[in-house]
Amino acid sequence: MRGLLVAGTSSDAGKSVLVAGICRFLAGRGVRVAPFKGQNMSLNSFVTREGAEIGRAQAMQAMAARAEPSALMNPVLLKPGGDRTSQVVVMGRPVGEMSARGYHGGRQAELLATVTGCLEELAAAYDVVVCEGAGSPAEINLRRTDIVNMAVARAARIPVLVVGDIDRGGVFASFFGTTALLSAEDQRLVAGYVVNKFRGDRALLEPGLEMLRRLTGRPTLGVLPYAEGLGIDEEDGLGVPPPGRGWGGAARESAPTPPHGEDVLRVAVAAVPLMSNFTDLDALAAEPGVLVRFVDRPQELADADLVVLPGTRGTVGALEWLRERGLADAVCRRAAEGRPVLGICGGFQMLGEVIEDDVESRRGTVPGLGLLPVRVRFAAAKTLARPEGTYYGEPVTGYEIHHGVADVRGGEPFLGGCRVGAVLGTHWHGSLESDGFRRRFLAEVAAAAGRRFVPAPDTCFAGLREARLDRLAALVEEHMDTAALLRLIEDGAPAGLPFVAPGAP
Structure with a gap:
């Protein structure tokens, strides 16, 4: 299939936003594109036209792709009910409550066939499928039951981009460590990196990007700037300001x-x-x-x-x-x-x-x-x-x-x-x-x-959402190597990518 998977060095690294931006960029070029996330954990959800419940982020990504949201785009949704239990939603319908131990102990592995089957259906209906991972692919304690990160990339034989949030600090160590903790089979699919939320002079970043390439054999395909006021539907509570903080239209959008x-x-x-x-x-x-x-x-x-x-x-x-x-x-x-x-x-x-x-x-x-x-x-x-x-x-x-x-x-x-x-x-x-x-x-x-x-008599919320998605596409086009991105989607990960051993530096 033609596509790629956007993984992250951590949760909230920018995966959802980057997938949306790539989807809108491709849709703008006339490509029939669909988003996909095999398993999502979120309390923000949406109801599709056929009455299925999916993650709100996947509905937003479908809007970015100018595609109709579908349960195929998010076959497994986990809705936390506390620290240790979640409601499990499969193909848009709840199938019961389950503890984290019970889910990872058996049920998750059973769902891999559902996830890969949905991905195959999307690949047959669309030109390109842009997949989103969850958390980090280097959660080695969960590798055996993975159905959303490298297991998806392996099943579909699609390349992987790893995005990291430089605003948090430690992004180079995160890129290297994420790659080094993957198996040799999975590393062969990791084709490059994307730096997210960068502030400052790009020239000061270049030496680090070159060193990362020498250490891993993989290029950085984009450095996305820190962008205020994107206003994209959030996947979870990380996007909500803490109590007492304002979240106003003027602040988020520079609206009048x-x-x-x-x-x-x-x-x-x-x-x-x-x-x-x-x-x-x-x-x-x-x-x-x-x-x-x-x-x-x-x-x-x-x-x-x-x-x-x-x-x-x-x-x-x-x-x-x-x-x-x-x-x-x-x-x-x-x-x-x-x-x-x-x-x-x-x-x-x-x-x-x-x-x-x-x-x-x-x-x-x-x-x-x-x-x-x-x-x-x-x-x-x-x-x-x-x-x-x-x-x-x-x-x-x-x-x-x-x-x-x-x-x-x-x-x-x-x-x-x-x-x-x-x-x-x-x-x-x-x-x-x-x-x-x-x-x-x-x-x-x-x-x-x-x-x-x-x-205001002329505020159109649907229009604002479209403008935000167009802005994401513009960020992708301006700050990523889109020629390399399109080659990855068309041809897959380059052959001969080196193995990165833990402790190699």
Whole structure:
């Protein structure tokens, strides 16, 4: 097959972003390209048109490739439920909870045939498949059960690029060490390196790149600069600012601030444990004059114009966390004052009267915050849907991923959920990406807060996402050896790449 695998020296080295950039670069040249990640661990997920759940990063990469997201692109998704257990999703459907030891002890090996079968289907349907690894391929303790890194490259006989984050420091040691810890068979597929997040004078880096080539026999095919405001859908919580830090559209995108005399609209998001689909807030953060920040103290809600309770993989645990920190009382006080509160998915469930959970937390019946006339019962089957509707007379689309079934017993209908006064709850992820709805909603929030704030009339979130993906492609074209990249995709790893022995330097 024609393709390559982007591996990393570590998690968050830039694999997802580089795959997206390469996909958009190839799509711009008329190549039919698809992304692929055999196994992903993420709480940010997406529902495809056929109703399958996949990692949000793979959905974003499919958008970069101008391809329809599919379960084939992410056949195995692990959704952590704590430090030691995860829900295992195979071909878009949950198959059960499993401990890390149990998964690596047998189930993972069984899934290799599923992963390679999906890769073969994609290779038959597209010209090129750009694969993403997970973590580092040099996790030697997990090599026996690998189904996402070098096992994929070996099965498909595709070359491997290793990307490293120089902003962390130690990138040359990471490149060398990653290569040296691989077997001779795997090293034959490692064709080169990509430096990510470089700041400063490229000339000062060159001696290190030349020394790396002499030590490993492999070139560096790109040095990507540190780029602010890419705004690409994150795979996990590494992309969320710590509590108390702002995450605003102006800061991320260099977007214009509100016209002179208007206020900034402040959005406080409860930084609940096991937060899922925090990408719901991206559309708010992209709005000029909207400041989104993640909070974990009740006093941080005092000046907020809108409080958001986001999705979470552990609704009951997140509710306890809100109560322990005094955030639950603060949310109830602002609701009594008629100040806006929005709950999305797990956040919606927490706003209800009662939660009956014998599935996720297995805690039985737990009282909710009592702000919405809703009773929630967790079902064994997961709801996966792509709903559409209207609100404020504006079209709204979203996607649903939840075990909790809401029995709405009153209030005003709101996107499949309900609202009572300024408290709104919905299971619809992604609804804020609908531009007209988002603008009307923010105008209502501003009016309730008494803010002089008018949403920008021309913010198009889909357009912003496309511009970000085009920017990634431009970074690839400008800062990578694209001729060498295309040769690798076409011809595979060069023959005769030397073996790098541990301790060789």
